[in-house]
Amino acid sequence: MSDPLFEFLCRMGDNTLVLGHRVSEWCGVAPVLEEDIALANTALDLIGQTQLWLGLAGEVEGKGRDADKLAFHRDVWDFRNVLLVEQPNGDFGQTMMRQFLFDSWHLAYLKALMSSTNEQVAAIAEKSVKEVTYHLERSTDTVVGLGDGTAESHQRMQNALDRLYPYVGEMFLSDDVDAAMVEQGIAPDPASLREAFDAHLAEVMAEATLSIPTDDFAHKGGKTGVRHTEHLGHMLTQMQWLQRAYPDATW
Amino acid sequence: MVGEKPSLETVWEWLDAVPDPEIPVISLTDLGIIRDVQWENDTLVVSVTPTYSGCPATSIINLDIETALRAKGIEKLSLKRQLSPAWTTDWLTESGKAKLEAYGIAPPQPAGGPQHCPHCRSSKVEKISQFGSTPCKAQWRCKSCLEPFDYFKCI
Numbered sequence: 001m002s003d004p005l006f007e008f009l010c011r012m013g014d015n016t017l018v019l020g021h022r023v024s025e026w027c028g029v030a031p032v033l034e035e036d037i038a039l040a041n042t043a044l045d046l047i048g049q050t051q052l053w054l055g056l057a058g059e060v061e062g063k064g065r066d067a068d069k070l071a072f073h074r075d076v077w078d079f080r081n082v083l084l085v086e087q088p089n090g091d092f093g094q095t096m097m098r099q100f101l102f103d104s105w106h107l108a109y110l111k112a113l114m115s116s117t118n119e120q121v122a123a124i125a126e127k128s129v130k131e132v133t134y135h136l137e138r139s140t141d142t143v144v145g146l147g148d149g150t151a152e153s154h155q156r157m158q159n160a161l162d163r164l165y166p167y168v169g170e171m172f173l174s175d176d177v178d179a180a181m182v183e184q185g186i187a188p189d190p191a192s193l194r195e196a197f198d199a200h201l202a203e204v205m206a207e208a209t210l211s212i213p214t215d216d217f218a219h220k221g222g223k224t225g226v227r228h229t230e231h232l233g234h235m236l237t238q239m240q241w242l243q244r245a246y247p248d249a250t251w
Numbered sequence: 252m253v254g255e256k257p258s259l260e261t262v263w264e265w266l267d268a269v270p271d272p273e274i275p276v277i278s279l280t281d282l283g284i285i286r287d288v289q290w291e292n293d294t295l296v297v298s299v300t301p302t303y304s305g306c307p308a309t310s311i312i313n314l315d316i317e318t319a320l321r322a323k324g325i326e327k328l329s330l331k332r333q334l335s336p337a338w339t340t341d342w343l344t345e346s347g348k349a350k351l352e353a354y355g356i357a358p359p360q361p362a363g364g365p366q367h368c369p370h371c372r373s374s375k376v377e378k379i380s381q382f383g384s385t386p387c388k389a390q391w392r393c394k395s396c397l398e399p400f401d402y403f404k405c406i
Contacts, residue, residue, distance in 0.1 A: 038380060041386050047305050049304050051304070
């Protein structure tokens with residue numbers, strides 16, 4: 001295993017990078033102009049946070065790789081994002097359900113990181129919390145509005161929850177990297193955040209009149225890099241196209 | 252550099268004249284993003300904090316600071332990115348808020364929404380979207396004059 005701190009920083013940065021890219025795919029094609037702008041703004045925040053996380057990862061690694069190198073010069077097996085964020089956008093409802101599930105975990109995790117013993121990690125978390133707070137506000141409102149909306153929107157949101165719920169569990173799995181982070185006081189144990197997440201999820205889904213699947217099966221392999229879903233590779237062919245076709249091109 | 256080092260007050264005055272690239276009616280100091288200016292031996296160190304982590308204006312702002320200070324004869328310059336404490340709209344100066352309003356952007360309010368329409372001053376306003384033309388703004392509409400307007404949101 002490489003340096004656990006580097007691994008941890010890649011996980012943070014890859015989550016925001018992959019979700020940021022996914023959300024940016026809506027730019028220009030969202031259902032209404034306001035939502036298009038909101039999605040693009042959210043994507044921009046996530047990409048900004050990526051620059052901070054992957055920039056720090058590159059510094060920690062000390063091999064001269066910066067955020068751009070890490071984002072554009074790695075292949076699927078080097079990515080450390082959870083599987084949830086690489087799932088395709090689907091319809092608008094599925095995109096917003098994915099956003100809500102991720103935001104709920106993200107905000108709780110970032111809040112805990114604000115008291116990290118690593119000052120740079122704490123500073124990035126402090127900055128990100130402000131942005132992720134309004135991401136969660138918006139994704140919650142939208143999930144409730146569409147879930148408790150028309151018969152059609154309700155059904156689509158239920159389908160989205162059923163489709164994405166098996167990807168929730170991975171966000172709370174702990175492994176050796178997490179254990180090392182806990183030991184050094186850098187990051188909390190993700191498993192310790194599950195109970196509060198479940199309570200919050202139950203509350204919002206009740207308001208949205210949606211049923212949480214009872215099967216707690218969880219797909220995993222993204223944050224460890226062992227097994228990504230097919231979708232990430234396809235996404236990277238788009239995201240990394242320029243650097244693959246013209247390596248080291250700059251402007 | 253020829254002659255003596257300019258005083259920090261002078262440097263602050265210079266920075267006060269650098270406009271924000273996105274909202275040019277306010278300066279970088281009005282925005283509250285210049286956190287510190289210090290001489291470290293003969294190098295001028297300017298600490299800048301980003302407004303939003305993904306704000307594309309951040310790199311332009313650094314370029315503008317560098318251009319302005321170089322034009323004043325500063326040769327040894329270092330720009331530091333300071334993330335903590337994170338930028339807050341509380342750091343906008345009073346004159347900055349007044350300039351925003353005169354420009355047609357409602358300034359941030361502790362209540363979380365605009366006090367009144369920046370065009371006709373009516374207090375009958377409604378939110379269209381929490382997100383606007385840039386990360387720092389939300390879209391609102393005046394129910395009296397019916398004009399949409401930007402609100403500089405609080406963070």
